[in-house]
Amino acid sequence: MNANEAINSQAASLPRSPELMNAGDTLLCLVDLQERLVPVIQHHERIVWNIRRLLDGAKVLGVEVVATEQYPEKLGPTVEPLASRIPSPAASKLAFSSAGCTDVFARQIEQLDSGGKHRVLLTGIETHVCVQQTAYDLLAAGFQVLLAVDATGTRFSVDYETALRRMESAGVMLTTTESALFEWCVVSGTPEFKQVSQLVREPAP
Template sequence: MPYEKFSADNAALLLIDHQVGTMGWVTSIPYEELKRNALMLAQTAAILKIPTVLTASMEEHAQGPLLSELKDILPTEYEGRIKRLGIVNAMEDEHFAAAVKATGRKKIIIAGVTNDVCTVYPALTLVREGYEVQVVADAGGSPTDRADDIALRRMEKGGVTLTSTNQVIAELAGSWASPEGGQLVQLIVGAIGG
């Protein structure tokens, strides 16, 4: 089957558990890099008007609230975020599954924290349900390098395509010459210089 690129017209973004507490458990990628990449994905979705679903698990516990910047970047999505009560596989939460289906998209971009718990299961579930899934490996992370490596290998073996923040932004942009592409290239250049 020939590859059809992911675009603003056919993809949806899922940001899973980018919570201040949970992100603090990650050691496989520096906290600031993880945060920057997750926020770049959110900004990309806002610029390109890509349907986005945010979810958080047990915000009032150790996991903490979602990154406050997400409220500024994606205010509607932030207010409508799916608050899970400890369900590990977000796709097993009926509200989250319904929100994913409601995007009407079959190409799904996922970034989550942690990759070894919160990302792996929904990614594999979505592949089994017939979705095409890209996991943004550097907009998530795990408590150890080994845990992250095993999770990424498990997802790849299960049919998930692994990507990076800059790579997926470039794919979604399609051209840096468009007005949106110009904004996106500034995101990437800002991140590299920042």
């Protein structure tokens, strides 16, 4: 039984909660994980590791992935091992919010009223600037926005902690890398679950 079959089976008894992500209704968004930004972020090794696991899980489970880069001419491209795992080139931007990248979000916005992808799982840097502004704009556009708190970061703890509190108070749902992977997976006992389990068991850097 795959994830979609499990959801259909569950629908015959109790409906799956609308608070839970599914692989087919979620967009994984990477915000500005660039060569000149990442090294100055607290715990950046763990952040990149978690995002890499999300990308690997997204590939296994068929979750769509998008990425943005802030002024890449000055701040450089997306870091490895993330860049080679992004299926489409990252969208370049000057505005802090990634929601202004019409080539990234225009199709999703058009599909909001027709049952398309209506959730965005945000990752990236910095939490209190580009990630936060992206979250607010996506909320305003009608998306359900989730934030993987262990896959985002800042230079200073006060900015990170304050941004999380502010975003949560506005309706952003806080989650973690492992929680997201298992929500996308839905059930155990499948080949996809075995691959996700391997990602979850990886030792942290």
